[in-house]
Amino acid sequence: MENSTNKNKTNPMQNIDDWEDNLMERYPDPELPKKEKSEFRNYVDSERQDTVREFYRLNHQFQTYDFVCKKEDEFLQFNRKEMSLWDAVDFLNTLVDDSDPDIDLDQLQHLLQTSEAIRADGHPDWFVLTGFLHDVGKVLCLFDEPQWAVVGDTFPVGCKFSDKIVYPDFFEANPDSSNEKYNTKYGIYQPNCGLEHVKMSWGHDEYLYQIMKDYLPEPALYIIRYHSFYAQHRENAYAHLMNKKDIEMFEWVKTFNPYDLYTKAPIKPDVKKLKPYYEELVKKYLPEIIKF
Numbered sequence: 254m255e256n257s258t259n260k261n262k263t264n265p266m267q268n269i270d271d272w273e274d275n276l277m278e279r280y281p282d283p284e285l286p287k288k289e290k291s292e293f294r295n296y297v298d299s300e301r302q303d304t305v306r307e308f309y310r311l312n313h314q315f316q317t318y319d320f321v322c323k324k325e326d327e328f329l330q331f332n333r334k335e336m337s338l339w340d341a342v343d344f345l346n347t348l349v350d351d352s353d354p355d356i357d358l359d360q361l362q363h364l365l366q367t368s369e370a371i372r373a374d375g376h377p378d379w380f381v382l383t384g385f386l387h388d389v390g391k392v393l394c395l396f397d398e399p400q401w402a403v404v405g406d407t408f409p410v411g412c413k414f415s416d417k418i419v420y421p422d423f424f425e426a427n428p429d430s431s432n433e434k435y436n437t438k439y440g441i442y443q444p445n446c447g448l449e450h451v452k453m454s455w456g457h458d459e460y461l462y463q464i465m466k467d468y469l470p471e472p473a474l475y476i477i478r479y480h481s482f483y484a485q486h487r488e489n490a491y492a493h494l495m496n497k498k499d500i501e502m503f504e505w506v507k508t509f510n511p512y513d514l515y516t517k518a519p520i521k522p523d524v525k526k527l528k529p530y531y532e533e534l535v536k537k538y539l540p541e542i543i544k545f
C-alpha cells in the first residue's frame with residue numbers, strides 16, 4: 254500500500270479543485286463588487302496556496318511531449334470503463350474531498366451551477382449540456398492518475414513554454430525546455446498551423462474532448478478541449494499557432510470561462526428537480542453508453 258507521505262508528494266492538493274482558487278486570484282470576477290461577497294468563500298489560505306504551487310511544480314516538470322504521447326496511447330483506447338453520462342457524473346462525484354466538506358462543492362454541484370447559469374442566460378441547449386459535462390474528464394483521478402496529469406492550466410507541448418503560463422519558472426525542470434527540437438517559438442509546429450495540429454499538455458480537457466468529439470457541435474468541443482488553456486483564452490500567448498477558425502471558436506471558450514470560474518455559490522442546486530431536464534438533454538446528444 255502506498256504510504257500517505259508518498260501520496261501527498263504526488264498529489265499535494267487536498268482537493269483537486271484547489272487550483273481553481275488560484276485561478277480566481279489570478280483572474281478575479283469583475284462582477285464581484287456587485288455580488289454579495291459573503292456568498293463566496295474566502296480564497297486566501299496560504300497553506301492551500303502552497304499545495305497549489307507544489308502541484309504546478311510537478312505539472313510543469315513532468316508534462317513533456319513524450320509524456321503526452323504516452324498518455325494518449327494509454328487512455329485513447331477507451332478501455333477503462335463503459336458508463337452512461339449520468340453514471341460518469343455519479344462516479345466523478347465519488348472523488349473524496351478531504352479538505353473542507355462544508356464549504357467545498359462536490360463535482361455534481363459545480364457542474365450544475367455552471368450549466369444552470371448558462372441556461373439562465375438563455376444560451377442554446379448544447380451550451381448548457383457543455384457546462385454540465387465539461388469536467389467529467391476528471392474521472393482520470395479515479396483511474397489513479399496524479400493530480401498534475403488531470404487538472405491545472407493546460408498549454409502546448411512541442412514548442413517553447415510561454416512566460417504567460419502560471420509559474421513559468423517551474424518549466425526549467427522540464428526536459429523539453431533544454432531540447433532544441435521543442436524549445437523554440439514554433440518548435441515542431443508551423444506558424445498558424447491550427448490548434449488541431451498542436452499537442453496540449455495532458456489532462457481532463459483533452460481526454461473528454463476525445464470522448465465527446467463525435468457527438469457535440471464544434472463550439473462545444475472547443476470549450477471542452479481548451480477551457481483550461483488560460484495562457485491563450487486569457488493571455489493570448491499562442492495566437493501564432495492558431496488559424497482563423499481557432500480565433501473564431503475561442504470566442505466561445507471565452508464566453509464559457511466566467512460560467513466555469515464565477516458560479517460557485519454555497520446554495521446547492523436541487524439535483525432531484527433538475528435531473529429530468531438534464532436526462533432529456535443528455536439523451537438528445539449522447540449515446541446511452543459512453544466508453545471511457
Ligand SMILES: [Fe+2]
Pocket residue numbers: 387388457480481
Ligand atoms: Fe475543468
Ligand SMILES: [Fe+2]
Pocket residue numbers: 363387388513
Ligand atoms: Fe469546471
